[in-house]
Amino acid sequence: MKPNAHYAELKDSYLFYHIAQKISAYLAEHPGAYLYRMGIGDVSLPLCDAVIGALHEAVDDQADKERFHGYMPECGAPFLREAIAAHYRSRGVQLEDDEVFVSSGASDELGDILDLFDRDGSSLIMEPAYPAYVDANVMAGRKIIHLPSNEQNGFLPMPCEAAKADLIYICSPNNPTGAAFSRSQLKRWVDFANENGSVILFDAAYEAFIEDDICPHSIFEIPGAETCAIEICSLSKTAGFTGTRLGYTVLPKALVREGMSLNEMWVRNRTTKTNGVSYILQKGGTAVFTPEGQRQIRENLRVYKKNARTLMQALDALGIWYCGGENAPYIWLRCPGGMGSWDFFDFLLNEIQVIGTPGEGFGACGEGYFRFSTFGSPEDTQEAARRLVSLFKQDCR
Ligand code: PLP
Numbered sequence: 001m002k003p004n005a006h007y008a009e010l011k012d013s014y015l016f017y018h019i020a021q022k023i024s025a026y027l028a029e030h031p032g033a034y035l036y037r038m039g040i041g042d043v044s045l046p047l048c049d050a051v052i053g054a055l056h057e058a059v060d061d062q063a064d065k066e067r068f069h070g071y072m073p074e075c076g077a078p079f080l081r082e083a084i085a086a087h088y089r090s091r092g093v094q095l096e097d098d099e100v101f102v103s104s105g106a107s108d109e110l111g112d113i114l115d116l117f118d119r120d121g122s123s124l125i126m127e128p129a130y131p132a133y134v135d136a137n138v139m140a141g142r143k144i145i146h147l148p149s150n151e152q153n154g155f156l157p158m159p160c161e162a163a164k165a166d167l168i169y170i171c172s173p174n175n176p177t178g179a180a181f182s183r184s185q186l187k188r189w190v191d192f193a194n195e196n197g198s199v200i201l202f203d204a205a206y207e208a209f210i211e212d213d214i215c216p217h218s219i220f221e222i223p224g225a226e227t228c229a230i231e232i233c234s235l236s237k238t239a240g241f242t243g244t245r246l247g248y249t250v251l252p253k254a255l256v257r258e259g260m261s262l263n264e265m266w267v268r269n270r271t272t273k274t275n276g277v278s279y280i281l282q283k284g285g286t287a288v289f290t291p292e293g294q295r296q297i298r299e300n301l302r303v304y305k306k307n308a309r310t311l312m313q314a315l316d317a318l319g320i321w322y323c324g325g326e327n328a329p330y331i332w333l334r335c336p337g338g339m340g341s342w343d344f345f346d347f348l349l350n351e352i353q354v355i356g357t358p359g360e361g362f363g364a365c366g367e368g369y370f371r372f373s374t375f376g377s378p379e380d381t382q383e384a385a386r387r388l389v390s391l392f393k394q395d396c397r
């Protein structure tokens with residue numbers, strides 16, 4: 001047996017491991033110290049009542065001979081596909097139910113979807129990036145084209161000759177930068193993909209955080225996207241499903257390459273490689289798309305948004321450059337005083353016991369930047385902001 005040699009090309013996923021090690025070392029030296037954890041990209045609020053109620057009902061269904069469900073359809077329960085398609089239609093995006101595929105979350109889909117594409121093809125990854133994009137492509141042996149972004153372009157790179165690739169990853173709103181593409185910027189990427197025969201993998205995991213009208217929630221709000229894009233979405237951050245696991249992928253029937261329908265190929269893939277998502281979870285997920293579910297998830301999102309405002313006000317007061325926070329649960333800041341990402345991490349940990357994520361961990365162009373997550377508790381976020389302000393009161397630009 002010959003193993004997949006591409007695994008040897010993977011860089012150690014050292015980011016969160018390294019952070020955990022630094023925290024353990026600090027706590028060993030300072031037993032009982034309380035840390036303000038602004039690093040994690042995981043939600044802290046529980047599932048909303050509408051979802052919990054639907055989950056309980058679904059569990060009871062499974063205890064009843066008449067209402068019991070065995071295997072679910074591989075591509076998703078009709079009731080959930082319909083609810084998601086209706087949600088898109090309510091935003092002006094016309095979708096048929098069988099253009100929606102229910103998944104166990106965006107991570108699974110981001111890896112599995114590569115099955116649809118020729119292994120010799122190239123993938124464009126805008127950096128700094130969610131680390132799974134690079135790793136999934138390395139494992140699949142695909143050629144990776146790195147497109148760095150920077151403060152000058154607001155961490156939103158635009159199409160250029162060097163960006164020509166078979167697959168184009170776009171994450172908007174972005175993890176880690178929190179930056180979100182406007183409609184007109186995304187239109188340029190859609191036109192570029194259509195002109196070059198590329199396919200855009202649009203990661204919409206953070207769409208629920210968009211507050212303005214300038215940035216679309218879905219790439220399918222952009223004319224022409226149906227012939228060049230696949231949207232991968234998740235209920236993890238939208239509705240607190242990180243530990244419950246549910247997502248969906250939108251793959252339009254109009255997306256055809258070399259006479260092959262990618263929608264039909266994905267049906268073939270799913271019916272071979274999965275046996276669907278559990279009935280109970282799909283019932284819980286359907287509750288998210290009811291009017292009551294939408295109202296309740298927004299209450300939770302408001303808490304994270306308030307955290308974002310708290311941190312942004314602190315950075316504004318200090319004159320520290322940042323992006324994100326407006327339409328995303330992440331704030332991406334320039335480390336004060338020209339500090340490196342890891343030096344800044346150590347400095348915050350040692351001086352004010354605040355933890356964030358060093359930007360360098362998301363790609364080389366993230367060096368000198370730092371990510372704060374807004375998923376913590378309001379109390380911790382307020383205290384972290386207060387400590388930041390008192391630490392950097394002096395001019396730190
Ligand atoms: N895409 C991005 C950009 C993410 O940040 C995350 C999780 O943090 C995911 C996808 C994965 O989401 P899921 O929990 O649905 O697997």
